[in-house]
Amino acid sequence: MGHALIVEDDEDAARMLGSLIARERHTVSVAPSLDAARRLLATQQPDLMLLDLHLPDGSGLEMFESGELLSDTEIVLMTGHATLETSIRALQLGAADYLVKPINPEHLKGLLARLIRPSRLRAQVEQMNQEWRETGRFGALIGASLSMQRVFQQVARVAGTAVTVFVHGESGTGKELVARAVHDLSRRRELPFLAVNCGALSPNLIESEIFGHERGSFTGADRQHHGFFERARGGTLFLDELTEMPPALQVKLLRVLESATFMRVGSTQVQQTDVRIIAATNRDAAQAVADGSLREDLFYRVNVFPIHLPPLRERLEDVPLLADSFLRELEDQEHQRKRFAPGALAHLAGYPWPGNVRELRNAVQRAWVMAEGEVIDERWLTPGQHGPGAVAGDAAAAASPGDPDAPALSFRVGTPLADVERELILATYEHCRRRKEPTAALLGISMKTLYNRLKEYQSS
Secondary structure (H helix, E strand, C coil), rough: CCCCEEEEHHHHHHHHHHHHHHHHEEEEEECHHHHHHHHHHHHHHCCCCEECEECCEEEEHHHHHHHHCCCCCEEEEEECCCCHHHHHHHHHHHCEEEHHHHHHHHHHHHHHHHCCHHHHHHHHHHHHHHHHHHCCEEEEEECHHHHHHHHHHHHHHCCCCCCCEEEEEECCCEEEHHHHHHHHCCCCCCEEEEEEEECCCCCCCHHHHHHHHCCCCCCCCCCCCCCCCHHHHCCEEEEEEEEEEEEHHHHHHHHHHHEEEEEEEECCCCCCCCCCCCEECCCCCHHHHCCCCCHHHHHHHCCEEEEHHHCCHHHHHHHHHHHHHHHHHHHHHHHCCEEECCCCHHHHHHCCCCCCCHHHHHHHHHHHHCCCCCCHHHHCCCCCCCCCCHHHHHHEEEEECCCCCCCCCCCCCCCCHHHHHHHHHHHHHHHCCCCCHHHHHHCCCCCHHHHHHHHHHHHH
């Protein structure tokens, strides 16, 4: 049970809010002005302050000048119009969230359920910072370079707010890991985190997948389907490759961001939603706006707090740390210990890694499979020869006649490439005893691609 202070001069609105908060078993105080709020703060520090922006004796933003009196209070602004400027100003001042009037009871209830004192959030951030200082890991992110330290600082700063985040970075840099780190440090961390790749969904099904549909709304809709916005209720929804979303759907997404409401396909009933949006793209967002693939109004709505994730070639000093981490993961999965030969890590740091962290992970996995003993030397880590960039060569070596256990495949001229790919993936998967890590490594593809292909083959 916590204590809430409502700073609101509208008696009816304050009474309604107080009743809702008391129903959730919190104690409540009400102040109709800034002066009254300061007097109450001097006697009891609240866990939560619901702060109206427009008060008889000034702006609610003046309360942020109270310093120590609010050092461990979660502040939520109340406004009749949520604008981009309001969001940025709230973040700068330290507000955790804002509610749009008239206050939606479900949104308030969700906010109360996520009530966490700022000191606890700061302690969690400090714990992750301590882990980073000791291991180079910040949650699932890895790096000691100055550019990654900047990313970690931004994640820690924005995670405790409700501000929308837009992650920019090349393919393979780890944008979803950034989104996960923001979620794990937020007040929503105990609730769902769902990731959807807007470019991987069928254009005919993407609206249904995101917003859901009613039974009978289209051919094949034999039951009601809850979309990502409903399944992520109270948590975080990560929209990867936002620029690949069809323009017509971008309009509906903008409406959700502005009103926190949506409708399932085939329905006329408005649904309320309470999710935090984190978007990402591997394209130049400004260019996407210029060529029409990203709506300008949507861009400004999601680009409240941009985070740029640097490519691996700009932080090559992190390569040894990343490679060693991937090696440790493989040891845990395969229950077999291997190590890099002297100079191998330095050798890896001399390559520009156009495929970024994903390419480095694949290279380590491939080298793990190909190394016969406990030592992984430069033989399987040479860019352009047997390492990165030589996917076909590695796969061929792994399935060569020199390996008596490797099956041989043959195809008639004119066989569709899709059929060739299917047989090769399935045969390699069986050859690796249905272990996905070495299969992806031998084929030179990401784990995500392998999972998607296997899922596709199993359903066909």
